[in-house]
Structures are given as structure tokens and as C-alpha cells.
Amino acid sequence: MAKKRFIAGAICPSCSQQDTLRWWQENDVEQVECVSCGHSDVRAPQSVEQSDQLSTETKQQVIGIFKPED
Template identity: 45%
Template sequence: MSEKTRKRFIAGATCPRCQAMDTLMLYLQNNLEHVECVQCGHHQTQPDEKVSSATRKKESVIGVFKP
């Protein structure tokens, strides 16, 4: 059975790519926040708080290998 995703528009928000206003929709998928522009298709994903807090600001580490 397919779970229906609830999508909400963000009032007053402007798309960073096409600069259109009121075209961004927000939805949750796999516990990640996604924002998508319905006009140009621009897509952004917000990582989980646990991931953001574990990332150091001045480093660009892709991952840590633990044997």
C-alpha cells in the first residue's frame, strides 16, 4: 500500500532558481524535509537534526570508515 505524502505550499517564499513567488511546496519523505518548486522543478533537501549536529562547520568530511 502506498502512503500518501502531504504537501504544503510555503506562503510568500521565493524559489532560489526561477525567483517565482508562492511556488514552493514542502513535504516529508523518509523523515527528511523536501522543498520543491512546482514551476521550475528546483529541489532542496533538509538533513535531519542529528546529521546536521554531527557535521563540523569547517570540515568537508564525506564519511568515517569504522572497520
Template identity: 45%
Template sequence: MTTKIKKRFIAGATCPQCKSMDTLMLYFENNVEKMECIKCHYQQTQTNKEVKKASHQSENVIGVFKPE
């Protein structure tokens, strides 16, 4: 059984890449908030504050693995 992802449009928002209005949608995938333009397929993700905070605690960290 497949879980359907609930997507919602952001009224009045403009895509940062193609500058189209009313083409951005928000949805959650694997507990990560994502935004996508339906016209040019620009994507942006918003990670949890805990993940951002943990990734900057040590300066010896080369990178953070983000599976998608």
C-alpha cells in the same frame, strides 16, 4: 497500499532558482524534509541535525550516502 505524501505550500516564499513567488512546497519523504518548486522543479533537502553532526565527527569520511 500507497501512502499519500502531505505537501504544503509556503506562502510568500520565492524560489531561489527561478525567482517565482508562491511556487514552493514542503513535504516529508523517508523522514527527510524536502522543498520543491512546482514551476522549475528546483529541490532542496533538509537533513536531521543528528545526521549532520555525525557526518562531521570524523575527518576521514569521504562522503555520506543519502538514498533518495
């Protein structure tokens, strides 16, 4: 079972509560869930995503990016 960690200072895009989002990785897929309202989000691995916004050099330096929906 994956270890779930809370994201300090993060605000849930659904209920706007702070410090209620937890993150974990399962089968190389990032998952985020709000413990207050149950909102969840899934993100495919970066190698699967086709992002033209970041240069190749920047991609190599970035560990990971989480962008909650507004």
C-alpha cells in the same frame, strides 16, 4: 504518501517566483520543490546535522528552520 504543503511567501532560489515552493517530509527528510521550474532541495533531519551556530537551549525551542539557497 506525504501531504505536500505550499510555503506562503517563499521565493524560489532558482526562478525567483513567489508562492511556488511546496514542502513535505518523507522518511524523516524534508523536501522542497518549486512547481514552476522544478528546482528541488533536500534537507537531512536536524539530529543528523552538526550545527554549532545555535545554542542547545535555542535548538530545543526551534521547531525547524528552512534556509533556501541564495
